[in-house]
Amino acid sequence: MGLTSNNVLLLAVLSAVLLFAGTVWLWPRLARRGWRAVGGRVGLLLATQLALFAAVGLAANQAFGFYASWADLLGQEKDQGVVVDHARGDGPLEVVASRRVPGAGGAQPQADGRIQEVGIVGRTTRIATPAYVYLPPEYFQPRYRTRSFPAAVVLTGYPGTASALVEKLHYPRTARELARAGRMRPTILVMLRPTVAPPRDTECVDIPGGPQTESFFARDLPEALRSHFRVAEKPGRLGIIGNSTGGYCALKIAMHHPDVYAAGAGLSAYYKAPIDATTGDLFQGDKGLRNRADLWWYLKHRPAPDTSLLVTSSKEGESNYKDTLRFIERVKNTGRTRISSIVLESGGHNFNTWRREIPATLEWIGERLDDRRNDLGN
Structure with missing residues (x-):
């Protein structure tokens, strides 16, 4: 069991x-x-x-959803290695399984969409990781068969499990319901952990001599998605969302790579990479790399990125509340980066809080993924 x-x-x-x-x-x-x-x-x-x-x-x-299996709990996870047979022309992404969206009434993808379990191998970083991809109903409908779709990468916290994004936080079901209500464009969701080298917490950093995690999310992942799915290649069609550690990653990657990610949403995020027993020495003494991973330093010393950011917190229950208010003011003072927020009256650092924030977050990011030249409707 x-x-x-x-x-x-x-x-x-x-x-x-x-x-x-x-x-x-x-x-x-x-x-x-x-x-x-x-x-x-x-x-x-x-x-x-x-x-x-x-x-x-x-x-x-x-x-x-801290751990997905006994092997994951014991630090002996065995499903991280993904074999891609390039001789068959499969490319950097391979579909492992397909299933219906939880809570969907029917089994037809044209009506309810589909969730595909995939294995992704970074072409340049060689990082291999599993993920879940939600394809909206329109993806399978004949009238959209030649159309590309906006997409949002969704990250868990640390250690986190990708399945929790589907089964606990209900991202696919929420996106489907919002699209049906006309509150969100049909959007592909790519759900995975930021922990691509478990059990180490890499904080989405390109570690000298170690996993090039930021490069995986900024370059390899978008390339893999576009090679296999009808994800739009035009600028402004890709966003990134995350909670906790994933929220920090989402904000940082959107700020560092505004040419790739048009928007980044950090739910209960923090703003500077920690150094502790789970991370090890992320920067190997490289002060420039450490500063670049510090969003406070980045906003002060680098040109303001042309991207949109969303941060969330609560007045009672979240330890990042004061930092979040400071971050909002700091971004506002850049004059170029756009900032939005969700602040609850109360709510802890947990799934229940994030479920309350996810519908508004998906609406927000959907509005910022430029779809004007691709008639998908609502």
Whole structure:
């Protein structure tokens, strides 16, 4: 049974309940002074505590999508390597599986769209990572068969799982509902982790001698998408969204590469790459690289990028609230970069908060992906 299986969670909860009941029932019998009685009491307490801890941990993982599998939890994830048979002409992206959008009533892609699980290999960085691609219903409809579509890259936090973007944050379902209501253009969503070299948190940085993560998102990923899907090649047709670590990545990549990404949305983002046990030394002593990854420094010392940014926070529950207000003012003072925000009255750093922000975020980014020369309608 998988780590995220409901059966595993149910088994953990049932074990905790039974061990608690057993402790209450057996405690009078173990109330003696002998080493066996003492050992029995210690064993029952430890077993109950471990079962309770496991149940709470599994429930939290179900809610927040920290780890996708036992191998992922133990740092032994095995599905990162993606084999691409270039002799067959498959290119840098290969479709692994296809399924319907969760919550969709029918099974026809022309009516509800389709989610494809893909493997992507960066042509220049050689970074390999899995992803999910949501294709809207219009993608499969005959009248749009020759049309290209705007696209948005969607990133998780760290460590995160790409499947959580589909199953927990409901990006495809929300995009489909917004398009049906005429509040968003049909848009391709490309959903993946910013952690492309697990278990290391690379913070979307080109690490000297290490993974060239920023180059993967700025160059290899757009190229792979356009080689396989009808993603528009014209400027202004690609956006990027992320939460937490993914939010920092989205803002940074949009600022560094405005010629590639017309808009970047950071949900509960921070504005400077951390250095800790999960990241290691990202910059290898390179001060220029460190400064470039610091969005505060970048806004002060580099020309303002011609892009649109969205930041989100909440007055109660988010630690980035004051920094977000400062960031808004700093961007406004550039006079060129456009800034928008979503500020909730309250909301923690969690999926429930981001689900409240995602509909408005998708509407916002859809309005900024130039579609005037490509008649897709609404």
